[in-house]
Amino acid sequence: MATRAESRISPLVVISTALVAVWLVIAAFPFIWTLWGSFKVQGDFFSKADWRNALYGVHTIQETGNASTGAGYQGAWVQEEFYRAAMNTSIVVFFTVVISLTIGTLGGFALARSGKRYAFWILMAALVFRAMPHITLVSGYLLPFFEWNIWGILPTTIVVLVAINQPFTLWMLHSFFLNIPREMDESAMVDGCTRFQAFRYVIIPVMWPGVITTGLFSFLLAYNDFAVTSMLLSEQNETMIPKIASFLGTTQVEGNVMFAVAAVVSATAPLFMLVLFFQRQIVSGLTTGAVKG
Amino acid sequence: MPNRTFFWFILPTLTTMILFIALPIVSVFIQSLHIEHEQVILVSESCDPFGCTETTSVDTEATEKLRREQPLGRFNGLGTYINRSHLAFEEVREAWGATDTMGAFFSRILNLPFYKALAFTLTYTFVVTPFVLVLGLAIAVGINNLPKLVKGPTIFVSLLPMIVTPLVGSLILFWMVDGDGIIGATLQRIYDDNALSLKASPALTWIMLIVYGVWHILPFSFIVFYAGLQTVPRETLESAMIDGATKWQRIIHVIVPHLMPIVIFVTLILLMDNFRVFEPIVGFSAEAHAQSLSWIIFKDLRESANPLYSSAGATSMMTILGVAILLTPVLIRTWRDFRRRSP
Numbered sequence A: 001m002a003t004r005a006e007s008r009i010s011p012l013v014v015i016s017t018a019l020v021a022v023w024l025v026i027a028a029f030p031f032i033w034t035l036w037g038s039f040k041v042q043g044d045f046f047s048k049a050d051w052r053n054a055l056y057g058v059h060t061i062q063e064t065g066n067a068s069t070g071a072g073y074q075g076a077w078v079q080e081e082f083y084r085a086a087m088n089t090s091i092v093v094f095f096t097v098v099i100s101l102t103i104g105t106l107g108g109f110a111l112a113r114s115g116k117r118y119a120f121w122i123l124m125a126a127l128v129f130r131a132m133p134h135i136t137l138v139s140g141y142l143l144p145f146f147e148w149n150i151w152g153i154l155p156t157t158i159v160v161l162v163a164i165n166q167p168f169t170l171w172m173l174h175s176f177f178l179n180i181p182r183e184m185d186e187s188a189m190v191d192g193c194t195r196f197q198a199f200r201y202v203i204i205p206v207m208w209p210g211v212i213t214t215g216l217f218s219f220l221l222a223y224n225d226f227a228v229t230s231m232l233l234s235e236q237n238e239t240m241i242p243k244i245a246s247f248l249g250t251t252q253v254e255g256n257v258m259f260a261v262a263a264v265v266s267a268t269a270p271l272f273m274l275v276l277f278f279q280r281q282i283v284s285g286l287t288t289g290a291v292k293g
Numbered sequence B: 001m002p003n004r005t006f007f008w009f010i011l012p013t014l015t016t017m018i019l020f021i022a023l024p025i026v027s028v029f030i031q032s033l034h035i036e037h038e039q040v041i042l043v044s045e046s047c048d049p050f051g052c053t054e055t056t057s058v059d060t061e062a063t064e065k066l067r068r069e070q071p072l073g074r075f076n077g078l079g080t081y082i083n084r085s086h087l088a089f090e091e092v093r094e095a096w097g098a099t100d101t102m103g104a105f106f107s108r109i110l111n112l113p114f115y116k117a118l119a120f121t122l123t124y125t126f127v128v129t130p131f132v133l134v135l136g137l138a139i140a141v142g143i144n145n146l147p148k149l150v151k152g153p154t155i156f157v158s159l160l161p162m163i164v165t166p167l168v169g170s171l172i173l174f175w176m177v178d179g180d181g182i183i184g185a186t187l188q189r190i191y192d193d194n195a196l197s198l199k200a201s202p203a204l205t206w207i208m209l210i211v212y213g214v215w216h217i218l219p220f221s222f223i224v225f226y227a228g229l230q231t232v233p234r235e236t237l238e239s240a241m242i243d244g245a246t247k248w249q250r251i252i253h254v255i256v257p258h259l260m261p262i263v264i265f266v267t268l269i270l271l272m273d274n275f276r277v278f279e280p281i282v283g284f285s286a287e288a289h290a291q292s293l294s295w296i297i298f299k300d301l302r303e304s305a306n307p308l309y310s311s312a313g314a315t316s317m318m319t320i321l322g323v324a325i326l327l328t329p330v331l332i333r334t335w336r337d338f339r340r341r342s343p
Helices: A011-037 A052-056 A058-064 A071-079 A082-113 A117-131 A134-148 A154-178 A182-190 A195-206 A208-224 A227-232 A240-254 A257-287 B003-033 B060-069 B089-098 B102-109 B113-145 B148-163 B166-177 B182-191 B202-229 B234-242 B247-275 B279-283 B293-302 B309-341
Strands: B041-048 B051-058
Touching: A011 A052, A011 A257, A011 B113, A011 B148, A011 B166, A011 B202, A011 B247, A052 A058, A071 A082, A071 A257, A082 A117, A082 A154, A082 A195, A082 A208, A082 A240, A082 A257, A082 B003, A117 A154, A117 B003, A117 B247, A117 B309, A134 A154, A134 A227, A134 B003, A134 B293, A134 B309, A154 A208, A154 A227, A154 B003, A182 A195, A195 B003, A208 A257, A227 A240, A227 B293, A240 A257, A240 B166, A257 B148, A257 B166, A257 B202, B003 B309, B089 B102, B113 B148, B113 B202, B113 B247, B113 B293, B113 B309, B148 B202, B166 B182, B166 B202, B166 B279, B202 B247, B202 B279, B234 B247, B247 B309, B279 B293, B293 B309
Parallel strands: none
Antiparallel strands: B041 B051
16 A cells, blocks of 8 residues: 555656656657558658658658558568578577477576585586677687588577577576475475476476576577577578678668568567567566575 | 486586587687688799799699698687787887877777777676666666556566667667668758768767667666565665655665665676677677677678688687676675575
8 A cells, every 4th residue: 555655746756757758758669660660661761851751651652652561571571581581580499499498497407406516606607608798609619510511500500599598598497496395396206206207297387487487588589699690590591680680781782771671570570479478477587586686 | 416316407408508608618719829821822933034033823722722621720829819900919019109198099009909899898888787777777766656557568668679689679770860760860950960970970879879778778677676676675665754764865775775686686687798789780880980899709700701710719718708807796796605605
């Protein structure tokens, strides 16, 4: 219950609410603007004369007879074959999430149940690994991968992304398993289960909330990655993000910036859906470890 | 948990981390000690009645063969680290001797590629981080005061800049501030200057990237702070009110101290993430005026036909060193905590 003193309107409340309002505009406007503009022609979205052209689509009507056009999407998806990149992204993301959750769950569980010193050191090493810029690792991969002839294919990228994902996955699942009472698997072991059976029959049924939250962040890391995918994939295996980057070089010259705009909106849509459905898990994932100390 | 069981549980994840994180670091280090082969030069003498002339030509075949047989190149020791595009000892010494004032010295140093990138990376990290901490706390307090009904949608909208792919996010902003974009064109009209472009001057480019950085990472900080605000003990707040503390005093003396551990956690994550700044430079095509450590590694590797492995390796090693320095206070602290908990 809020007391009267708390709900009184003070300058602080006014200022902080105004700040939130300003932030909301800054956060949302670029997305709305780009989504709306992606259905216009370049002359409208990049209009030097009058920004309102993008609202009403003056040039779009002149060029296509309609106030909005799907030409950008058509160009990106059909002409530039963005669907290939989308397919590659789904393959990479799916396998990265599944593999890194599988091995991360086992490792995180072991770390949470072992009080030994080496478990602590593994966690510390994971923290250092988590901090490393991905591109520094990529410079170590290239030469060996070329030598072994495994550069450019999807499985290599998946394995690399799984590895880069592990430190984060371990930390998150470790702190999640710490919250599952030790007594649960210990009582199963008293009843005659082996450690793995206890994990299989007692822990797995209750671990899904934590695993889903961790999975969301693995998804984001794999989906959003640019450093690894742009360096390790050959052109026909490119995923969406490097594909968009390569659009920048080619389409800008040919005057097809709208292809890139459409591709950017297409790549943002799945993330939008993700936040829509999993907002609570994302928020709880961000705060794991922070609030509990 | 017995060591044996622990070993089998941790084996898969440990193997991937050793193979694809620890060993690559070793590989980067070895690469940084080597340098690309020089081209094999053929010297041929052709004589005519007026004397002999020596002509030199590149033996492409032999060069290819050498490069294929020893892809790593030849050993170069720490040579790559101190050459012009990295620590540039010679150039620094020269600049020290040739300049009179500190300002002139630094402006010469900052023209060297590595120092230029280092300067931007550090500026970005240490400007974005405090901004995000302070603004994040302010917005968290604001959201905390909102009616329950609008909290959900507010957080939904707020999450978008953080969740979106960094490259995509920077492109979306770039298209708005570009000369023909809505903000860029409006600025040109306000200042009545058709050539005004945020990409034209180094200062504006840096500001643009820093604004993007704040926009991108701010949601993370205020969502964590917002969650922390839910755990502030009511009793302490109430007794502070009874003692006559104003709302502002309560924030400074009750809420902020309570949030301190969270602030440290957020600072750590922010430092780590900001130090690797890379995608916005690609998205904003800002490389003319702003280069980060990650970006110059990327550029070396992207060098068409012949990636500069040794150069990228040397920069990578120094970047890793930088990360280690940033992390040291945290590691020491965690180690002390651990020692205290398990004597």
